[in-house]
Amino acid sequence: MPTPVKVDLVEKVAEEINASKAVYFADYLGLNVEQVNNLRSRMFEQNVKMQVVKNTLIKIALKNAGYDVDKKDFLTGSTALVYGKDDPVVPAKVLTAFKKETKDLGKPDVKAILFEGEFLNAEKVNEIAELPSREVLLGKFLSGISYPMQQVLGVLQAPMRNLLGALNALKEKKQ
Template structure:
């Protein structure tokens, strides 16, 4: 890779990291191309990306971002998994690492918060942004449903009483 290509890689990665919600750093030694492609595809479907870069170039790209504190994780064959959604990259990486022992999560960062491997795993257990939105909508919708049911109930009781009296009158 010539200097211009390296400079462009560093610049592009730096600009991407400035707009990223979460970065996960992992070792990928021993993974086949097919396994790495599958990992990239899963992360892409979740709204993230995987980037493999030389450690020195990755450290240069981390400069002037909130993720500069994780530069000590870059030793050996490492890859960056990142996403705007703070949960997506962690969830996909942890799930994939469970099925493939060659992907070893080293740690990561969410904004200025540095996470170790256990922190990334704990983050992966949280519900995603879409799941949280669905839960919130359900919680907001539940009181309206209960109010409608409560308002409707006295009328329904009255109708049942009238129906019962009518039935008794017909039976007699």
């Protein structure tokens, strides 16, 4: 019989999964308390949440969130859920940067990713971490849109400038 505490935890985890653009399933075993606290503080600075939950409860929460996890084999060993609510790329950047710093341990090791509603394997973490941030992509998009508009504006203003130049030349010639 499930306890009310576990039922509440499963509901909260399912809500977090549904509210997140990406959920990273990471193996943190081997990190000491100081390293885990350092990792959590880095995630907090980036508005990323890390939560350690039992695998059986994660499986139930994923089912409650509408995902089929019966054939998934990544829920073994110790698992930490890393939620990316605002930007799905930020958790990958934090996890890979921290893993590079603790290269002797090779942790945290991402087991799988639930990225925009689709399960991806762990090899995609490096690809995701190399993506530019949302702000950079928006800046590139806006500059790409504004450049043609600037060109059209220049073409439309050219006859006016030419006419003004001709009138000024005529004015100076008559004086």
